[in-house]
Amino acid sequence: MLTISNLHVCIDGKPILRGIDLEVGPGEVHAIMGPNGSGKSTLAHVLAGRDAYEVTQGTVVYDGADLLAMPPEDRARRGIFLAFQYPVEIPGVNNAYFLKAALNAGRRYRGLTEFDAVEFLSLVREKMKLVHLDEALLKRSVNEGFSGGEKKRNEVFQMAVLEPRLAILDETDSGLDIDALKIVAEGVNRLRGGDRSIIVVTHYQRLLNHVLPDAVHVLSEGRIIRSGQRDLALELEERGYDWLRPNALA
Amino acid sequence: MAAAERAGMTGTMASHYAEEFARAEGGLVGADSGWFKAARRRALTHFGRIGFPTPKEEEWKYTSVAPIESRSFRLAGHPRNGLDVAELDRLRLIEAHELVFVNGYYSAQLSRLASLPAAVSVAPLSEALPDSLQEHMERQAEQPGNGFAALNAALLSDGVHIRVGSGVTLKTTLHLLFISTAPDGPTASFPRVFIEAGANSRVLIIEHYAGLTPEEYFTDALTEINVGPGATVEHYKWQMEGARGYHIGQMLVHQQRESRVTSYSVSLGAALARDDIAVSLAGEGAGASLNGLYMAKGRQHVDHHTSIDHQQPHTTSAEYYKGVLAGHARGVFDGKVVVREGAQKADAELTNKNLLLSEHAEMDTKPELQIYADDVKCSHGATVGQLDEDALFYLRSRGIEYSQATALLTYAFADDVVARIAIEPMRHAIERHLTAYLPRAALDMELL
Structure with missing residues (x-):
């Protein structure tokens, strides 16, 4: 599904990712953990195609294709979805209009017939229930005036509508209370299955109590310094990150 | 351009329009009215003295009217030649009193003026010249530094006088449709709109300028609105001149106490467009709301100037203009608000926001507050920006x-x-x- 090889990325000439290797197979859930500033969000955004980041070395192959050569919209249409840590407020752009345009862009790309207003509304009603979102939010501007929790649930809702093949959740758990966390986790778990792969980027392991990963990787200073199973996440919860740092090991 | 050469050019242009005047005078509106004729002649002399504005004048710093000055526009000889009526019909509004002007001249045949309430009069100037017009003409004709107003007064092709009696609400929209077709080469039209809204009256007026030609032409329009005590006027200006049209429009608003004016000025067309609105809040409690939207692309140039004069206490103004500029377009916004010494408790708000869609587009914006009273609430803000990268991503x-x-x-x-x-x-x-x-x-x- 996704093969990242020796990925180096700079922002404004400053190296952020310094040789990432990662293989995510179909249907797998990988957690990427690490302290603040380790490069987790950068990795998530680079995979989605944010152009402020400069890839200086390495390759990313997605479904046999060169992912880094594609504009963000093509990545999305081929099934990559980034749930933003900070979803963007877009005043004046209607949420329903936006989502319908996104859904149909993907369907056109895959040679499927576009959804009309009726089909679209019945789909979104069903998916909104999944994350307990109020239907009134559809009529509002994208994320405008949404609470923190609503924004995060809106990301998972969009993911449910767009049905990606590879979902990347960037700190989707941050800022959520325990009830909201459960709703988000349940939404994610419902989407789990089949060939759909998920990368969960998180600082804390609490989301991983609900969304059980197949693999856990620790990112530090732009490199994956440790990979393991779910118990690695629990160990990190207990011991923090410092014991894994190269100087701590020395 | 050297000053002498410029002066020479102005002289040439003044003499071009003087020739146009001499050629057309006998057939112009009000040719048989002594005072009107005299006012025209004085305006022409005034124009000959001041000519077109130059970028040396602060008010015209960013807008050069050299393209207008360098062309010899003529009054249309046969205004309705080549008019495509089907195209005109597409511009009509369903429910409106409609006055149609073609290349500056009123057409009764194309207009649709249903019966009006007795206390409302809507009269094309070519059909009637009311006495109240005299003062208005004389006031505008010799304004210092405004060559376009002088030229409009000198060559005024036609226009309309609208009078809404006290206490009357005109329920149907008044749609003034100014069509340009450049029937015989580059033509100029000089329309004039004069609106008198009586005390506590209500009226909604649309001034609609549309070019139905790819040819060059020039519209020099002047509108004056006198708003009586407690009256409400809604005014829409819808500028969709042709791609090679030049549009200079001025609107002067005089408001008495407790009157309300809401203006929407939308500029979409023309190669070069300039829109000036000057509002005098001359009565206590008068309020004006000015809204604007301009969009320009290619090499279009669009310039909006507004000026609001708070002369009395408790006057309010709210101004909100937005612009979208693409390609190599150039935009100018100049918004001036003056609060005079006696205008306590005045409330003024001025906002101008601009979106540049291209690195080649340019915008100059200048909000300006001059406050001479101490107990007032005033705010202003102007922005020029690009699309939000985060939202785009x-x-x-x-x-x-x-x-x-x-x-x-x-x-x-x-x-x-x-x-x-x-x-x-x-x-x-x-x-x-x-x-x-x-x-x-x-x-x-x-x-x-």
Whole structure:
């Protein structure tokens, strides 16, 4: 599904990712953990195609294709979805209009017939229930005036509508209370299955109590310094990150 | 250009229009009215003295009218030659009193003026010259430093005098449609609108300028609105001149106590457009709300100047102008608010926001407050920016193509002004115009 090889990325000439290797197979859930500033969000955004980041070395192959050569919209249409840590407020752009345009862009790309207003509304009603979102939010501007929790649930809702093949959740758990966390986790778990792969980027392991990963990787200073199973996440919860740092090991 | 050479040019142009005047005078509106004729002649002399404005004048710093000055526009000889009536019909509004002017001249045949309440009079100047016009003509003809007003007074082709009696509400919209077709080469028209709204009256007027020709032409329009005590005037200006049209428009508003004026000035067309609005809040408690939207692309140049004069206590003004500039377009906004010494408790708010869609587009904006009273509430703000990169990436990350994402965000930018426009066909025309800026954007309007 996704093969990242020796990925180096700079922002404004400053190296952020310094040789990432990662293989995510179909249907797998990988957690990427690490302290603040380790490069987790950068990795998530680079995979989605944010152009402020400069890839200086390495390759990313997605479904046999060169992912880094594609504009963000093509990545999305081929099934990559980034749930933003900070979803963007877009005043004046209607949420329903936006989502319908996104859904149909993907369907056109895959040679499927576009959804009309009726089909679209019945789909979104069903998916909104999944994350307990109020239907009134559809009529509002994208994320405008949404609470923190609503924004995060809106990301998972969009993911449910767009049905990606590879979902990347960037700190989707941050800022959520325990009830909201459960709703988000349940939404994610419902989407789990089949060939759909998920990368969960998180600082804390609490989301991983609900969304059980197949693999856990620790990112530090732009490199994956440790990979393991779910118990690695629990160990990190207990011991923090410092014991894994190269100087701590020395 | 050397000053002497410039002066020479102004002289040439003044003599061009003097020749036009001499050629046309006998057939102009009011040719048999002594005072009117005299006023025209004085205006022509005044124009000969001051000529067209130059970028040396502060008010014209960013807008050169050299393209207008260098062309010899003529009054249309046969104004209705080659007019495509089907095209004209598409510009009509369904429910409105409609006065149609073609290349500056009123056409009774093309107009649709249903019966009006007894206390309302709508009279083309070519049919009647009311006495109240004299003072108005004389006031405007010899304004210092305004060559366009002088030229309009000298060559005034036609226009309309609208009078709404005290206490009358005119329920039907008044649609003034000014069509240009450049029937015999580059033509100029000099329309004049004079509105008198009596005490506690209500009226809604649309001034609609449309070019139905790819040829060059020039519109020099002047509107004056006198708003009586407690009266409410809604005024829409809808400027859709042709791609090679030049449009200079001025509107002077005089408001008495407790009157309300809401103005919407929308500039979409013309190679060069300049729109001036000057409002005198001359009575206690008078309030004006000025809204504007301009969109320019290619090499279009669009300039809006507004000036609001708070002369009395408790006067209010709220101004909200937005602009979208693409290609190599150039925009200018100059908003001046003056609060005079005695105008305590005045409330003024001025906002101008601009969106540049291209690195080659340019915008100069200058909000200016001059406050001479101490107990007032005034605020102003102006911004010039590009599309929000984060929003653009967010939309694209969901599969929306770059051009469509750009279109959506541009819509979103203009939306709050567009949504205020109550005239539906006008709003739809603006929406269509917005999509035309974004050639590959397949915007589905259904849910917008």
